[in-house]
Amino acid sequence: MARIVMKFGGTSVADLDRIRNVARRVKREVEAGHEVAVVVSAMSGATNQLVAWCTQLSPLHDAREYDTVVATGEQVTTGLTAIALQTEGVDARSWQGWQIPIRTDGSHGKARVEEIDGAALIERMQAGQVPVIAGFQGIGPRERITTLGRGGSDLSAVAIAAAVKADRCDIYTDVDGIYTTDPRIVPRARKLERVSFEEMLELASVGAKVLQTRSVELAMKQKVRVQVLSSFEDKPGSLVVDEDEIVEQPVVTGVAYSRDEAKITLRRLPDTPGIAAHVFGPLSANNVNVDMIVQNLGADGTTDMTFTVGKADLPRAQETLNAARDKIGFEKILADPEVAKISIVGIGMRSHAGVAATMFNTLAEKGINIQVISTSEIKTSVLIGVEYTELAVRALHTAYGLDAPAN
Amino acid sequence: MARIVMKFGGTSVADLDRIRNVARRVKREVEAGHEVAVVVSAMSGATNQLVAWCTQLSPLHDAREYDTVVATGEQVTTGLTAIALQTEGVDARSWQGWQIPIRTDGSHGKARVEEIDGAALIERMQAGQVPVIAGFQGIGPRERITTLGRGGSDLSAVAIAAAVKADRCDIYTDVDGIYTTDPRIVPRARKLERVSFEEMLELASVGAKVLQTRSVELAMKQKVRVQVLSSFEDKPGSLVVDEDEIVEQPVVTGVAYSRDEAKITLRRLPDTPGIAAHVFGPLSANNVNVDMIVQNLGADGTTDMTFTVGKADLPRAQETLNAARDKIGFEKILADPEVAKISIVGIGMRSHAGVAATMFNTLAEKGINIQVISTSEIKTSVLIGVEYTELAVRALHTAYGLDAPAN
Numbered sequence: 001m002a003r004i005v006m007k008f009g010g011t012s013v014a015d016l017d018r019i020r021n022v023a024r025r026v027k028r029e030v031e032a033g034h035e036v037a038v039v040v041s042a043m044s045g046a047t048n049q050l051v052a053w054c055t056q057l058s059p060l061h062d063a064r065e066y067d068t069v070v071a072t073g074e075q076v077t078t079g080l081t082a083i084a085l086q087t088e089g090v091d092a093r094s095w096q097g098w099q100i101p102i103r104t105d106g107s108h109g110k111a112r113v114e115e116i117d118g119a120a121l122i123e124r125m126q127a128g129q130v131p132v133i134a135g136f137q138g139i140g141p142r143e144r145i146t147t148l149g150r151g152g153s154d155l156s157a158v159a160i161a162a163a164v165k166a167d168r169c170d171i172y173t174d175v176d177g178i179y180t181t182d183p184r185i186v187p188r189a190r191k192l193e194r195v196s197f198e199e200m201l202e203l204a205s206v207g208a209k210v211l212q213t214r215s216v217e218l219a220m221k222q223k224v225r226v227q228v229l230s231s232f233e234d235k236p237g238s239l240v241v242d243e244d245e246i247v248e249q250p251v252v253t254g255v256a257y258s259r260d261e262a263k264i265t266l267r268r269l270p271d272t273p274g275i276a277a278h279v280f281g282p283l284s285a286n287n288v289n290v291d292m293i294v295q296n297l298g299a300d301g302t303t304d305m306t307f308t309v310g311k312a313d314l315p316r317a318q319e320t321l322n323a324a325r326d327k328i329g330f331e332k333i334l335a336d337p338e339v340a341k342i343s344i345v346g347i348g349m350r351s352h353a354g355v356a357a358t359m360f361n362t363l364a365e366k367g368i369n370i371q372v373i374s375t376s377e378i379k380t381s382v383l384i385g386v387e388y389t390e391l392a393v394r395a396l397h398t399a400y401g402l403d404a405p406a407n
Numbered sequence: 408m409a410r411i412v413m414k415f416g417g418t419s420v421a422d423l424d425r426i427r428n429v430a431r432r433v434k435r436e437v438e439a440g441h442e443v444a445v446v447v448s449a450m451s452g453a454t455n456q457l458v459a460w461c462t463q464l465s466p467l468h469d470a471r472e473y474d475t476v477v478a479t480g481e482q483v484t485t486g487l488t489a490i491a492l493q494t495e496g497v498d499a500r501s502w503q504g505w506q507i508p509i510r511t512d513g514s515h516g517k518a519r520v521e522e523i524d525g526a527a528l529i530e531r532m533q534a535g536q537v538p539v540i541a542g543f544q545g546i547g548p549r550e551r552i553t554t555l556g557r558g559g560s561d562l563s564a565v566a567i568a569a570a571v572k573a574d575r576c577d578i579y580t581d582v583d584g585i586y587t588t589d590p591r592i593v594p595r596a597r598k599l600e601r602v603s604f605e606e607m608l609e610l611a612s613v614g615a616k617v618l619q620t621r622s623v624e625l626a627m628k629q630k631v632r633v634q635v636l637s638s639f640e641d642k643p644g645s646l647v648v649d650e651d652e653i654v655e656q657p658v659v660t661g662v663a664y665s666r667d668e669a670k671i672t673l674r675r676l677p678d679t680p681g682i683a684a685h686v687f688g689p690l691s692a693n694n695v696n697v698d699m700i701v702q703n704l705g706a707d708g709t710t711d712m713t714f715t716v717g718k719a720d721l722p723r724a725q726e727t728l729n730a731a732r733d734k735i736g737f738e739k740i741l742a743d744p745e746v747a748k749i750s751i752v753g754i755g756m757r758s759h760a761g762v763a764a765t766m767f768n769t770l771a772e773k774g775i776n777i778q779v780i781s782t783s784e785i786k787t788s789v790l791i792g793v794e795y796t797e798l799a800v801r802a803l804h805t806a807y808g809l810d811a812p813a814n
Contacts, residue, residue, distance in 0.1 A: 016460060016463055016464055019464070020464070050483065053423060053483075053487055054486070054487070054490060056423055057423055057426070057427070057487060057490045057491050057494060058490050058491075058493065058494045061490045061493075062489065062490055062493055064500070065486040065487075065489045065490045065493075065500070065501055066486070066490075067486075068482060068485065068486035068489075068501045068503075069482070069483050069486035069487060069490075071482075072479035072482050072483050075475060075476070075478075075479050075482075076457065076460075076476050076479050078475065079461070079472040079473070079474075079475035079476035080460055080461065080464060080472075080476060082469065082472045082475075083461060083464045083465050083468045083469055083472045083473075083476075084464050084465075086465070086468075086469055086472075087464060087465045093471070093472070094472055094475045096475075096552075098505065099550055099551075143506055144506075145503075
């Protein structure tokens with residue numbers, strides 16, 4: 001007997017047939033003797049409609065009222081799912097954020113969970129009832145409804161799993177697990193049986209968007225074992241767990257890519273102390289996140305500085321830098337949105353030397369020029385021309401021995 | 408300065424343009440110096456969709472979950488209306504039933520309001536903020552969402568008006584007031600400036616469905632002055648008030664009709680004590696409401712009994728009576744759905760004799776046969792063939808001097 005939180009995303013509850021399918025899946029776990037709590041998103045499309053109404057009334061709408069409106073999407077699904085479960089003979093009841101309560105701070109639209117009282121839920125589960133909980137929402141100061149931001153239902157599920165001391169948090173979604181890379185690019189990508197929280201975080205941050213990043217951070221902090229699996233197929237998914245639980249550790253676990261960044265180069269800056277602060281201070285003040293950074297010292301006392309920003313932030317970044325041009329003192333700005341970031345990720349990189357060298361050699365053999373390099377303890381990323389994305393990912397996948405055996 | 412509750416029904420908030428229109432109307436009252444609270448229904452169509460989902464999942468769905476699902480319709484409107492008001496520069500916030508709270512009993516789907524704490528609302532109104540309150544919903548035992556049943560938003564508005572000690576409860580709807588009769592039948596029907604609670608109740612119960620009956624009962628009990636007016640046109644509506652407020656009392660205030668009843672006649676019952684109980688006991692046990700009743704004694708120790716039931720209940724009534732035939736001992740059942748009930752209503756009938764005689768004479772002159780008669784203190788109703796409905800209503804409207812002056 002285990003205690004399981006099962007989370008179903010918007011596509012898994014998109015219509016009544018899919019909600020019935022969810023009910024049957026839950027029933028199976030209940031009949032296997034498990035204690036089950038369910039977390040649901042809004043029916044897919046519902047949230048977009050609600051958001052559109054708010055925005056059409058006022059682009060600068062009150063975030064508190066926005067939350068009141070959009071939280072209804074999840075509320076509808078909880079009631080319908082509870083009815084579907086009862087129809088299957090499973091005792092169930094719906095729970096909204098304020099009923100549990102799921103206490104959050106007052107950052108409407110992107111609230112942070114502060115505390116969840118799991119007592120009532122545990123009591124019901126022990127009595128054989130399935131709580132069907134609205135994801136994405138909570139209750140903030142002054143008893144107002146809050147929402148956790150896009151993808152917040154994953155976060156709700158992990159937080160609830162921690163609060164009820166669940167053995168596992170199963171995230172049902174429209175993919176069947178976490179892969180060594182994007183199977184659309186590499187048909188021989190393999191589904192990972194297990195992946196560590198840290199690897200998952202690095203993979204998520206470079207574009208493998210199966211789980212919302214904050215939910216992985218929370219799972220790591222609270223040691224909640226997370227399983228990602230398909231709500232449409234009947235096969236095991238991928239477990240995201242503490243690295244202690246991973247026995248066989250390949251050096252590189254996965255290859256990720258992102259086309260969401262753009263490169264900026266500032267030419268001929270004065271090479272003086274504090275120049276980096278002059279560049280990145282104004283960008284930060286204007287909410288432009290900077291990712292990879294390299295600096296090349298010139299011979300004449302000037303330097304070139306290259307860094308990446310989110311592609312959507314590129315115009316704002318250029319404006320900001322031009323406005324600060326006198327203070328920074330660069331000669332010119334070069335902007336290039338035609339780049340891709342390719343990353344290899346693996347906890348094995350901590351204890352193995354020469355892992356990055358294989359990456360550089362592999363790319364060199366294919367004639368791919370590396371524009372920027374950045375590394376962390378379990379990740380090495382390179383910036384390359386966007387047209388080489390698929391070639392680079394495929395070559396690295398093979399080079400690190402990740403290809404599945406040919407059929 | 409007055410304190411006003413403004414209630415907008417589903418057609419008045421059917422889309423964003425209409426919600427903007429609501430916001431402008433509210434703004435006008437605020438700018439006139441009034442303290443205003445707003446009660447809103449779900450956008451028209453929204454509730455039907457939510458109900459359909461519940462019913463499709465299970466015809467016998469859990470009423471608690473049904474309430475959780477359908478209450479979201481009003482929640483969406485509160486948030487959108489608050490945003491629209493803010494856009495107009497009016498300070499506003501949404502309130503759900505559980506936030507106020509509006510305490511109800513646990514009769515999910517048709518809950519009764521038990522208590523409303525008006526303190527927080529009054530405080531906000533005095534501070535110049537407009538509370539936008541979800542109609543139709545409350546919070547029952549065990550902190551679960553309840554709904555008040557169809558038309559419940561009128562009831563919410565009146566109950567809130569009583570709780571905040573409002574000077575008036577304005578019900579905005581798709582008609583512009585209460586008329587002496589249906590203007591579709593009698594083009595010269597007049598809009599009533601004032602009508603008493605009791606008259607309104609009788610008019611509502613015989614088919615003039617402008618206000619939900621329970622909301623009128625509550626307004627009468629709590630002495631809440633109600634105004635019915637159009638949300639689309641800009642002219643005064645009709646006031647529903649205590650009869651003390653009505654100075655000029657016509658003998659007959661209005662003529663109403665209903666085609667929702669059917670007539671049943673039981674032939675040749677034994678004329679024994681307790682026979683009525685044998686007939687109406689089983690009907691009541693099967694949830695068939697009986698309205699008008701007459702009994703004609705025969706010469707041979709048998710009697711004929713005629714009564715009306717809701718047209719929709721006719722098959723169930725016939726089944727029930729046939730099942731109890733041996734016990735009742737009637738010779739045969741005659742059922743006739745082709746009937747209409749015509750009523751004259753007026754508090755002046757209390758103090759004037761001969762009012763009903765005018766009704767009977769008028770119908771006789773037109774050659775309309777009266778099948779059943781029933782009377783109350785301020786109402787006289789007759790059952791006639793349905794094909795005479797318009798003729799009878801028009802003749803009575805003229806006979807009681809209700810016609811508007813010809814243009």
